[in-house]
Amino acid sequence: MSTAADSERVADLARQVVADHNPKSVPIPDYLGACYDAGLSWVHFPEEQGGLGVSRGLQAVADGILQGAGGPVPLGLNPMGYGMAAPTIREHAQSDDLKKSWLRPLATTEDIWCQLFSEPGAGSDLAGLATSAVPDGDEWVINGQKVWTSLAHRARWGLLLARTNPDVPKHKGLTYFVIDMHGPGVETRPLRQLTGQAEFNEVYFTDARIPDAHRLGDVGNGWAVAMTTLMNERSALGGSGSRRGAGTISDAVGLWASRPDLHTPVLRDRLTQLWLRSEAQRLTSERSRASAGVGGPGPEGSIGKLVGAELNQHIYQWCMDLLGPEGVLYHNYNLLDEEDSEADWRGPVQQRFLRSRANTIEGGTSDVMRNILGERVLGLPGDLRADAGMPWKEIPRG
Amino acid sequence: MAEFTFSTEQQELRKAVRRFAADNFDEETVRRLMESDPRFDPKVWARLGAELGVLGLAVPESAGGVGGTLVDQAVAVEELGAALACGPLFGTVYLAIPALVAASAGAARDELLPELIEGRKTAAFAVADQAGAFDPAAVTLTATDGDVTVSGTVARVVDADAADVILVAANGSGGVGLYAVDAAAAQRTNLVTLDLTRPQADLEFASAPAQLIAGPDEAERVITHALQVGSVLLAVEQVGASQHLLDIAVEYAKTRLQFGRPIGSFQAVKHRLADLLVDVEHARSTAYHAVWALTDGSDDPALAASIAQATCSAAFSRVARDAIQTLGGIGFTWEHQAHLYFKRATTDAALLGSAEQHRDRVAKLVLDTAAVERVPDVAVGVPR
Numbered sequence: 001m002s003t004a005a006d007s008e009r010v011a012d013l014a015r016q017v018v019a020d021h022n023p024k025s026v027p028i029p030d031y032l033g034a035c036y037d038a039g040l041s042w043v044h045f046p047e048e049q050g051g052l053g054v055s056r057g058l059q060a061v062a063d064g065i066l067q068g069a070g071g072p073v074p075l076g077l078n079p080m081g082y083g084m085a086a087p088t089i090r091e092h093a094q095s096d097d098l099k100k101s102w103l104r105p106l107a108t109t110e111d112i113w114c115q116l117f118s119e120p121g122a123g124s125d126l127a128g129l130a131t132s133a134v135p136d137g138d139e140w141v142i143n144g145q146k147v148w149t150s151l152a153h154r155a156r157w158g159l160l161l162a163r164t165n166p167d168v169p170k171h172k173g174l175t176y177f178v179i180d181m182h183g184p185g186v187e188t189r190p191l192r193q194l195t196g197q198a199e200f201n202e203v204y205f206t207d208a209r210i211p212d213a214h215r216l217g218d219v220g221n222g223w224a225v226a227m228t229t230l231m232n233e234r235s236a237l238g239g240s241g242s243r244r245g246a247g248t249i250s251d252a253v254g255l256w257a258s259r260p261d262l263h264t265p266v267l268r269d270r271l272t273q274l275w276l277r278s279e280a281q282r283l284t285s286e287r288s289r290a291s292a293g294v295g296g297p298g299p300e301g302s303i304g305k306l307v308g309a310e311l312n313q314h315i316y317q318w319c320m321d322l323l324g325p326e327g328v329l330y331h332n333y334n335l336l337d338e339e340d341s342e343a344d345w346r347g348p349v350q351q352r353f354l355r356s357r358a359n360t361i362e363g364g365t366s367d368v369m370r371n372i373l374g375e376r377v378l379g380l381p382g383d384l385r386a387d388a389g390m391p392w393k394e395i396p397r398g
Numbered sequence: 399m400a401e402f403t404f405s406t407e408q409q410e411l412r413k414a415v416r417r418f419a420a421d422n423f424d425e426e427t428v429r430r431l432m433e434s435d436p437r438f439d440p441k442v443w444a445r446l447g448a449e450l451g452v453l454g455l456a457v458p459e460s461a462g463g464v465g466g467t468l469v470d471q472a473v474a475v476e477e478l479g480a481a482l483a484c485g486p487l488f489g490t491v492y493l494a495i496p497a498l499v500a501a502s503a504g505a506a507r508d509e510l511l512p513e514l515i516e517g518r519k520t521a522a523f524a525v526a527d528q529a530g531a532f533d534p535a536a537v538t539l540t541a542t543d544g545d546v547t548v549s550g551t552v553a554r555v556v557d558a559d560a561a562d563v564i565l566v567a568a569n570g571s572g573g574v575g576l577y578a579v580d581a582a583a584a585q586r587t588n589l590v591t592l593d594l595t596r597p598q599a600d601l602e603f604a605s606a607p608a609q610l611i612a613g614p615d616e617a618e619r620v621i622t623h624a625l626q627v628g629s630v631l632l633a634v635e636q637v638g639a640s641q642h643l644l645d646i647a648v649e650y651a652k653t654r655l656q657f658g659r660p661i662g663s664f665q666a667v668k669h670r671l672a673d674l675l676v677d678v679e680h681a682r683s684t685a686y687h688a689v690w691a692l693t694d695g696s697d698d699p700a701l702a703a704s705i706a707q708a709t710c711s712a713a714f715s716r717v718a719r720d721a722i723q724t725l726g727g728i729g730f731t732w733e734h735q736a737h738l739y740f741k742r743a744t745t746d747a748a749l750l751g752s753a754e755q756h757r758d759r760v761a762k763l764v765l766d767t768a769a770v771e772r773v774p775d776v777a778v779g780v781p782r
Contacts, residue, residue, distance in 0.1 A: 257773075
């Protein structure tokens, strides 16, 4: 449990960082480096690893001061780094020296991280993945293909889940690594999506090499390690702003207010339903924060992911229905040379509408989310699995 | 009193009410009471008031109550709602007591309030609402001055079948006031209700002797307050009942075997129940938010109440429908308790405004007044 003393200590340290490093003039890496050195990047991490060993709930105290003073939102600059890599490294890297050498440049955003999980043949059934890791001396040799990798083209390090044993059931033959994205045998290609843009990549491994020291967790224990990453991803994706009417719904309400000529009673009621569901989800996030306080993300985060994804789609569908014939136009489908992975969300309504189709697929499909809610929250039995107990290499694929 | 955080005392209260409901409102008892006359046990009702003290938890000490808050009252209502507790909760606890609390002190109010809180008497609230809001222009009853009497009719008054006192709105010489009438002075016609646990009666008053509770200077405020508190407590009741029914459906899906496996392992069933979980959690969040909004003034009470009613009415109705679907044939029998909740869900959705009517109110408060501020960019077919 957090104490008032801890809270005061966090606040003091954050105020000191702001006093010594004006966030409006100091370069971002220097500012975030100072935050790291003060233990404010992840306050629940150990000291000297970007933390203070205090309750996770106190991160909000630090962020309120650091970002309130005009500092950057680090999760936006290095999303896979802050949201997924950091907790996984902290828990599973082999030595404190490695943790420190990875965590500080991650925190400063000098090293961008990406996540190499999904494959063309392994989406929802992630544990069925085929990218192989074969030992060779004190190294591992990697071959295979990953897909839907955000930021791979800018990343220095990747979180890689690979198959180290094809002769055992699928979950048991996986191992988790950190791979150097600049190393030989790693090739990144942009993957163009239906909006016209390419915010994701395909990554090909041809005899790429990883030192055994860069393995996270035991050989064959990759699935358990990956769960650390995924639970953090879902809670990061499911989080939402806390002001009423903020977020995606503000696009629809803004459009409604600006176009009285297009109002109909049916569209008004549909928008009210969307507004109410946004508000109910916002209040649910608030309630979950109030009751959880401390502790890591749990399966309840899946409610936020599920509802948020479907709301995004319904809200932009509503925008298109309001606009009618005016809406079925676009600005252009040219692939922009954009360093910005969020470009689709800054585009016009039509681009956001197209982008929203991915919301119920990425980060766990809505179908999988409903399984998680049913099985882990309600305690319902799992589905029958046709590949249960079967060695991975014997499972039909295609 | 941070929003969404219940105190240790409130958690103890919840346990105590749940225990009381398990002992006194088990399914067999509810079924017996819903076909008795009156449709509740006055002795158990009196124990709810005097022994457990949960009929007027939000009544200030100055008015003879325990000085709790609406949060305390909501905790009790959620548990009583989960059990379909029989008794005039709607008329007495949700509406009449909040109206009396909001009214200025006076002989009639001060005499009646303790009787209701202690469970010695019950009341019904015969003020026709317009979807959970009060419209003084819609009041048809008339009142005379001097020897105060009221005359007129009110249809479908919940809990009026056995109430000792009826609160009515009537037009006096100075405007609309809220009056208390001894039920014995009214002509009552008891109605057969869809939900047998929530009785109704038509009422006719012919120069019935009455006592003024709130004069024209404050009646509108008093009645509006009562309807808002009533809407919010009704939403909380819907949450309690929804959770109970979801628990039953989930338990059945875990144990009912077809095709050699529990039906809850089929995604068609599992995903439906997952959707109900989301709806129940959303309903709970909106109902609790409204409880706190009315307690500490942190949000517009009319908006918070309508958000809760729109969300909770829709959620409880859906949970009730889908629970029966999950239960299959057994869920369609008289023997299974699902229909009791289905009928309560249908009734609650219609009382104090439907989900659609509350959505319309939310639209008036949020959309119709929305300023043209942040208009999103719309592509117009010109390359850029």
